[in-house]
Amino acid sequence: MRSAALVVGVALWVCAQAAEADELGDLRGVVTEQGQLIDELRGELDELRAVQTQEGEEVPAVAASPASDTDSLPASADGEVTPEYVDERIEEFETAPQSRFLISGYGDAHYRAVEDGPDGFGFGFNPGFHFRMSDRLHFNGELELGLQRDGHETETEVDLEFAQIDYLLTDWMTLSGGFFLTPFNAFGQRLHPSWINKLPSPPPIYGGHGEVGIIPVVSQVGAIVSGGATLWSDSSKFNYAVYVVNAPTIEEEDDEDVPLDFDFKSTPNSSSDVGYGARVGFLPIPNLEVGASYQTGKVAGSGDRYNLVGADLWYDFKGVEWRAEYVRLSQEFEDSSPSTQGYYVQASYRLDNLILDSGEWWGQVGRVEPVVRWGQITDYAPNERRQLALGLNFWVYESAPLKLSYELNSGKGGEDRFFLQFSYGF
Amino acid sequence: MLRLRRPNASLVLRALLVVVLAATSAAANEAEKAPPDLARGARLYSDNCGRCHNARGPAEYSDAHWPLIVTHMRVIAGLPGEQARTIEAFLRASNNPPPPPRRLGRLAAVVPAAGLSGSELIERYGCRGCHVIGDAGGSIGPSLRGLFERRQADWIRVQIQTPREHNAKTLMPLYGLSDAETSAILEALRAAR
Structure with a gap:
């Protein structure tokens, strides 16, 4: 019995050795094949280098990678760039912390020459403050600093441009309150900062800061619901704003009311009257926005109703940027309804649509942007004022234009003007 | 007889507000993921x-x-x-600037073999958001139509990997692309002209 078991054991050991010998042979074959494959790949690599060198590309030296570099990578052993690798890298970009506070804004320095008027230098400085109290709750404010001549002294003047609290209720709705830039047309709320406005002066329908217009860049005290949503595609959408504000007060001159000369900033409200309004913007395609605006209410304390109607258009046609706005302001007295209305159309074209800015000296031509603007106002008198403005901008940085312009103004109070302005957004 | 009390309007409004906030919060969390x-x-x-x-x-x-x-x-x-x-x-x-690209292996510097193609990399990194490539793209940066007729491949490679080397004012982001990714993108740009 013992001898039989010994024979069986010896037989099994011999078989196992034979099997191991077979496996070893197989492994040797695999190693040989892998060696041949590596030689083939080296050959292909040399061929690729030769081809790319002929094409003018310099193939970077292939450095041997430490094992630790490749072990943790979501890439296969032969180094292919996998989706996981790219996703991981993109996610690595997203690790920076968020801040709660930021100062931004804009400023400018300019020279203005006026036909039959005083020439001189000027400046503007508008620091903005942004606070993030939470992901949904933000505070935004902006000051307007300047100098004011008071008798024999020049004093620093501080004005408030806006100061509002925003609560992001949903993806398509934000609740805001405070002192906000009124969403009436596009220029007042979005385009008036000097580094954004393509010309040194505002369009003729906008007044304030010594300019004669129909309305100033309006900021009002009240509450606003605004937002936007996509329509039939990612690129088509609409935006909206609905608001209620303190009623504007009427400016007095020599104890007499001047029709249509309102102070929209009226606060505190001198009566219980309010104004309310809305703007709707429609963007059917990415390069077109059409907006309609309306505001109405009672002029504080007078009982007279006022109406503010507006329309705005933006269209980018093959690099030519078109802007146009229309404003009509009217006041309803018992026996009359005086109104003032006006419009402007502006076209600009940045030459980098034609010339690449590659860092060469001639590439700087791509930073030049000619601008032309035509505008007209007709008031209740009726008086007409027309303006043709020609401008040439050089974008030193994308938020810092050097602007040169000449305005041909005609009609009541129309004097030609020359501007040189350097503006910067920060 | 059992009488149902009329729901308090403010209570209904509060409940609606809570539902809206919860829904938007959930949506935001989903978006963050x-x-x-x-x-x-x-x-x-x-x-x-x-x-x-x-x-x-x-x-x-x-x-x-x-x-x-x-x-x-x-x-x-x-x-x-x-x-x-x-x-x-x-x-x-x-x-x-993101962390420098990590090495992918010995052959990674040549051409990705079976991973993302150059066209897919162009889509993933959003090149078309700023440049016209082929028939479509944005207008922040110059069109890349006919790029290889205007520039040498070496110049384009540098522009992709270290854009500010050519122009300190460029808006082009520094993605820190690997040599392999850049080579693949170069080939795709060449094919798209």
């Missing part, structure tokens, strides 16, 4: 921000500050929240 779509973010940045002003370079503000700017712009321009977050992700991803 999704990986950033750089291509879409670049396109939305071009479409929306360029509507009012020149597109500012991603490096003008730090990663930490872009959310403050984008939120303010969202409110001013009436941007849908989801689009604003996508733009923010693009800007933060394109902002500070």
Whole structure:
């Protein structure tokens, strides 16, 4: 019995050795094949280098990678760039912390020459403050600093441009309150900062800061619901704003009311009257926005109703940027309804649509942007004022234009003007 | 007889508000989980921000500050929240130089074999958000049609990997692309002309 078991054991050991010998042979074959494959790949690599060198590309030296570099990578052993690798890298970009506070804004320095008027230098400085109290709750404010001549002294003047609290209720709705830039047309709320406005002066329908217009860049005290949503595609959408504000007060001159000369900033409200309004913007395609605006209410304390109607258009046609706005302001007295209305159309074209800015000296031509603007106002008198403005901008940085312009103004109070302005957004 | 009390209006409003907030919070959390779509973010940045002003370079503000700017712009321009977050992700991803690319292996510097193609890399990194490539693309950067007729391959490679070497004022983000990725993108650009 013992001898039989010994024979069986010896037989099994011999078989196992034979099997191991077979496996070893197989492994040797695999190693040989892998060696041949590596030689083939080296050959292909040399061929690729030769081809790319002929094409003018310099193939970077292939450095041997430490094992630790490749072990943790979501890439296969032969180094292919996998989706996981790219996703991981993109996610690595997203690790920076968020801040709660930021100062931004804009400023400018300019020279203005006026036909039959005083020439001189000027400046503007508008620091903005942004606070993030939470992901949904933000505070935004902006000051307007300047100098004011008071008798024999020049004093620093501080004005408030806006100061509002925003609560992001949903993806398509934000609740805001405070002192906000009124969403009436596009220029007042979005385009008036000097580094954004393509010309040194505002369009003729906008007044304030010594300019004669129909309305100033309006900021009002009240509450606003605004937002936007996509329509039939990612690129088509609409935006909206609905608001209620303190009623504007009427400016007095020599104890007499001047029709249509309102102070929209009226606060505190001198009566219980309010104004309310809305703007709707429609963007059917990415390069077109059409907006309609309306505001109405009672002029504080007078009982007279006022109406503010507006329309705005933006269209980018093959690099030519078109802007146009229309404003009509009217006041309803018992026996009359005086109104003032006006419009402007502006076209600009940045030459980098034609010339690449590659860092060469001639590439700087791509930073030049000619601008032309035509505008007209007709008031209740009726008086007409027309303006043709020609401008040439050089974008030193994308938020810092050097602007040169000449305005041909005609009609009541129309004097030609020359501007040189350097503006910067920060 | 049992009488049902009329629901208190303010209670109903509060309940609705809670539901809306919960729903939006859940939606926001879902959105945060999704990986950033750089291509879409670049396109939305071009479409929306360029509507009012020149597109500012991603490096003008730090990663930490872009959310403050984008939120303010969202409110001013009436941007849908989801689009604003996508733009923010693009800007933060394109902002500070990312870590240097890690080596992928011996052969990685040549051409990706069976991974993402150059065309897929162009889509993933959002090149078309700023440049016209083939038949489509944005307008923040120059069109890349006929690029190889204007520039040598070496110049293009440097522009892709270290854009500011050619022009310190360029808005082009520094993605820190590997040699393999750059080679693949070069080939795709060459094929797209």
